[in-house]
Amino acid sequence: MTSQRSDHLRTRLVRYAELRPCRNAFIDSRTPGSERKENFTIIGPGVAENPEQHVHISIPHGFNIGGARQPPRCVNSQHSHDTAEVFIVHSGTWAFRSGERARDGEVVLGPGDVVSLPVHMFRGFENIGDDAGFLFAALGGDDPGRVMWAPYVFEAARSYGLILLESGRLIDTTQGQTVPAGAQPMPPTTQDDVDRMTRFSTSDLEACVLRAAAMAAPQPSALTRHAAGGVEECPIVGDASAAEGVAAGKMAWAHGFHVRRMAVRPQSTIPGHIRQEEEVLLMHRGTLRVHVNGDSVDLGPGDVITVPAGVPRRYLNQTATEATAYVVRGGDRPAAPRWSE
Numbered sequence: 001m002t003s004q005r006s007d008h009l010r011t012r013l014v015r016y017a018e019l020r021p022c023r024n025a026f027i028d029s030r031t032p033g034s035e036r037k038e039n040f041t042i043i044g045p046g047v048a049e050n051p052e053q054h055v056h057i058s059i060p061h062g063f064n065i066g067g068a069r070q071p072p073r074c075v076n077s078q079h080s081h082d083t084a085e086v087f088i089v090h091s092g093t094w095a096f097r098s099g100e101r102a103r104d105g106e107v108v109l110g111p112g113d114v115v116s117l118p119v120h121m122f123r124g125f126e127n128i129g130d131d132a133g134f135l136f137a138a139l140g141g142d143d144p145g146r147v148m149w150a151p152y153v154f155e156a157a158r159s160y161g162l163i164l165l166e167s168g169r170l171i172d173t174t175q176g177q178t179v180p181a182g183a184q185p186m187p188p189t190t191q192d193d194v195d196r197m198t199r200f201s202t203s204d205l206e207a208c209v210l211r212a213a214a215m216a217a218p219q220p221s222a223l224t225r226h227a228a229g230g231v232e233e234c235p236i237v238g239d240a241s242a243a244e245g246v247a248a249g250k251m252a253w254a255h256g257f258h259v260r261r262m263a264v265r266p267q268s269t270i271p272g273h274i275r276q277e278e279e280v281l282l283m284h285r286g287t288l289r290v291h292v293n294g295d296s297v298d299l300g301p302g303d304v305i306t307v308p309a310g311v312p313r314r315y316l317n318q319t320a321t322e323a324t325a326y327v328v329r330g331g332d333r334p335a336a337p338r339w340s341e
Contacts, residue, residue, distance in 0.1 A: 009290070009305070013305045016300070016303050021038035021069065023036075026048065026049050026077075031156040031157070031160065033074065034074065034075050034076065037074050039053070040056075041055045041056065041064075042056050042067055043065040043306060044060070044061060044063070045143065049164060060142045061142070061280070062278065062330035063330060064139040065280055066136075066137045067134060068125075068134070069133070070092075076125050077150065078102055079149050079150065079153070080122050080123070080148040081147065081148075083141045083145060084138075084140040084257075085123075085140075086114065088259075088282060088284075089111050089133070090133075092110075092131060092133015093128050094125050094126065096109065097124050098122060098123055098199070098204075099122055099200075102124050104122075105203070106202055109211070110212070111212065111284075114326070115208055116237055116251040122194075138255075141256060146168045148193065149164075151190075165183050165184065165185060168186075221245045222243075222244045222245050222246075226270070230317075231262065231270055233246065233261070233263075234263075235258075236251065236261060238251075238332060239254075241334050243336035244334065244335075256331070257330055258328070258334055260327045261324065262315075262327050263323070263324045264288060264316075264324075265322055267318065269315070272312045272339070272340040273314075273337040275309055275310075275329065275337055276334075276338075277330040277331050278306060279309075279327060280305070280327070281305050281325045281327055282327075282328065283304070283305075283325050284301060284325055285323065286319060287299065287321075287323055288316070289315070289316040289318060292307055292314075293312060299325070314341070
């Protein structure tokens with residue numbers, strides 16, 4: 001990897017190799033089957049319950065980017081969110097399951113696949129492959145709220161000395177921590193809470209999945225036209241954008257952000273342009289050079305960079321293999337790029 005004059009750009013770059021995990025971010029971190037997971041907060045505060053969780057980039061974007069790395073047979077327990085949650089599989093084979101006890105529905109995803117999970121639905125996931133796997137996650141809002149855990153998660157946590165407070169903070173009694181004066185434990189999820197949750201079957205979940213094998217650009221967009229045929233842009237999450245010439249993604253309902261897959265062919269360039277939204281690139285395959293305001297940096301698989309709104313950027317693939325990235329931008333109605341070249 002190379003970079004030139006990238007000191008400023010470096011503050012908006014997170015290398016995969018430099019990700020700092022938290023191994024006890026959530027109340028289920030000692031539950032057998034879940035105790036080996038690593039959670040990452042890449043952009044925004046995320047939903048971690050451990051105040052020691054490292055935040056790589058705290059700049060508000062209108063959405064959060066996180067990650068999860070799990071070895072084979074490691075499970076993320078059933079929970080629900082208040083804002084939209086999208087997972088992009090970077091590596092591994094993953095089963096996503098719905099329902100209080102993970103028995104309502106299941107879909108299995110591999111590298112490059114994307115799933116958008118609705119609010120107020122219990123979901124969990126397991127690495128069912130033979131190697132460690134990594135997921136990128138996008139959550140709506142600058143403050144995505146708190147996690148609601150299935151009742152069994154609270155029951156298991158008590159057995160391993162973990163207490164979740166109403167504030168969302170996790171107390172680990174095995175480390176000598178105590179509940180602060182005046183603080184109250186989070187009331188466990190009740191049966192009434194469970195009954196209010198949305199139930200999704202396997203077919204319901206499948207409607208929320210776009211597989212990498214099915215990703216193709218349905219029509220030329222402003223981006224592909226200016227790249228002279230060297231780029232393919234596939235909408236995944238978000239409504240159609242007439243200004244950009246982009247069709248609706250399969251998951252077209254409002255998320256507060258939108259997601260697309262960008263494939264840049266060998267020796268191709270996306271000329272200089274400006275976006276009105278914060279733009280995050282989640283690098284999946286290959287190498288992509290990013291130029292921003294005179295700075296440049298090369299991205300490799302698993303790297304993340306965020307480019308601020310209103311500044312020129314230019315993307316180049318100077319290698320002999322295709323580069324693919326998943327792009328997350330703020331808002332449900334993106335503006336067209338303004339070309340500077």
